[in-house]
Amino acid sequence: MAFRDTKSKIIIKTPEQIEGIKKSSIVAAQTLKAVIPFVKPGVSTGFLNKVCTDFIRDHKAIPATLGYHGYTKETCISVNDVICHGIPGSYELREGDIVNVDVTTILNGYFGDTSTMFAIGEISEHAKKLIRVTKECLAIGIRQSIAGNYLGNIGYEINKYATSFGYSVVYEFCGHGVGLKFHEEPEVSHVADKNSGPKLAPGMIFTIEPMINAGKARSKVDKKDGWTARTIDGKLSAQFEHTICVTKEKPLVLTDIDHEFEIPKEIF
Ligand code: MF3
Ligand code: CO
Ligand code: CO
Numbered sequence: 001m002a003f004r005d006t007k008s009k010i011i012i013k014t015p016e017q018i019e020g021i022k023k024s025s026i027v028a029a030q031t032l033k034a035v036i037p038f039v040k041p042g043v044s045t046g047f048l049n050k051v052c053t054d055f056i057r058d059h060k061a062i063p064a065t066l067g068y069h070g071y072t073k074e075t076c077i078s079v080n081d082v083i084c085h086g087i088p089g090s091y092e093l094r095e096g097d098i099v100n101v102d103v104t105t106i107l108n109g110y111f112g113d114t115s116t117m118f119a120i121g122e123i124s125e126h127a128k129k130l131i132r133v134t135k136e137c138l139a140i141g142i143r144q145s146i147a148g149n150y151l152g153n154i155g156y157e158i159n160k161y162a163t164s165f166g167y168s169v170v171y172e173f174c175g176h177g178v179g180l181k182f183h184e185e186p187e188v189s190h191v192a193d194k195n196s197g198p199k200l201a202p203g204m205i206f207t208i209e210p211m212i213n214a215g216k217a218r219s220k221v222d223k224k225d226g227w228t229a230r231t232i233d234g235k236l237s238a239q240f241e242h243t244i245c246v247t248k249e250k251p252l253v254l255t256d257i258d259h260e261f262e263i264p265k266e267i268f
Pocket of ligand 1: 102
């Protein structure tokens, strides 16, 4: 996929801004942990949204999706064949479902954005593998987030890895610059040509949020609600998202409060 030359529009954050974005990112990440005890069969996605909303507000933050381009809820909750932008509501989770919860916070004007997958009860081996590979895709993208590397190598490596399992990578929704606004430059495609796009520099902050489909890559947006994006073949889709800051050394994963995606310093 071709990139526009958008380098000049990519904001280089100051140390003070990075601190602010980090604090917001931590609240977003903590929200995903706060919801864990409630994610089980019989619970509605609307209730999970309420748990997240209460947590965000209790931590003096604002849910960024509410009112964003007319979106009416505080989180996105995407079940099974929903790729992204699932609207929380009356659907009650069932044993075997896979669910993505996506939280974006605004704290003191700074944005943090993260999402994770949950399994409802016992899920199929096939669903487990899709979730595992999708998480690995995010880790692979993070490893490419090094100053001097090309932005396109994030998508290049993710796509190479996901397709090696027969999966497909969603190209109609992307990661994005984040921090001072919800969606900033650059667009972070999860499918890209090797060595394409702008070069990464310290102080750039963006999300990587691969959406990996078990079947075809294409999506269709629900005509009635205008948001819910589903796989065209009805097969499963999974997604993980982190907010990443490029530095002179290894990437800082601002939303990774469990240090799951930390890269050993030795390899830099
Ligand atoms: N949080 C999503 C992202 O990762 C965006 C949701 S926009 C909404 O970029 F309007 F659908 F909420
Ligand atoms: Co995002
Ligand atoms: Co998000």
